[in-house]
Amino acid sequence: AQSVTQLGSHVSVSEGALVLLRCNYSSSVPPYLFWYVQYPNQGLQLLLKYTTGATLVKGINGFEAEFKKSETSFHLTKPSAHMSDAAEYFCAVSDDGNQFYFGTGTSLTVIP
């Protein structure tokens, strides 16, 4: 069975500071990994995904994530936070591409 753990339900960073949102997963097979962002009162939007190939994945809005199999992690980073990055971020895992399991989300606050 798949599961996703997002450490830190709330993360606050100063504008311009590094953003690091943590995601660990459990999977019995090589997983497919995703990060989604949810802005207030909106649906989820894909930031980036890892399926195969290069383990460092670049997404939209300057975000990137690195798949580390040995650590079963897929942490999301952005070098410099912007006010518009304030949102809820969800990590998701799938082992077959059909069934997706989402983490409980991390709320990112950006302090001016």
Next chain:
Amino acid sequence: DTAVSQTPKYLVTQMGNDKSIKCEQNLGHDTMYWYKQDSKKFLKIMFSYNNKELIINETVPNRFSPKSPDKAHLNLHINSLELGDSAVYFCASSQSAGTNEQFFGPGTRLTVL
């Protein structure tokens, strides 16, 4: 030209009522999903349809019944609503079942009184 649309956006109703939420996608996708997001933001898949056929049916009370009249629509009907059904329900679609990006609708906030 909204990609995935849901109606209604808000739904407030009494316990015991029956209600439906409609979802439509104009992306030409084959696969559609229903998710439930609870008050703690936990997002859980409920159903998935591929070309109008049910492919995922999670442990959901049988009061919830999805219906897909065509591959562009996936409606969710809920019978005998309970307080615990209060949540935000998201519809999503993807090009096909697999690792494709899922496009989410704006959500329907259901409040059961």
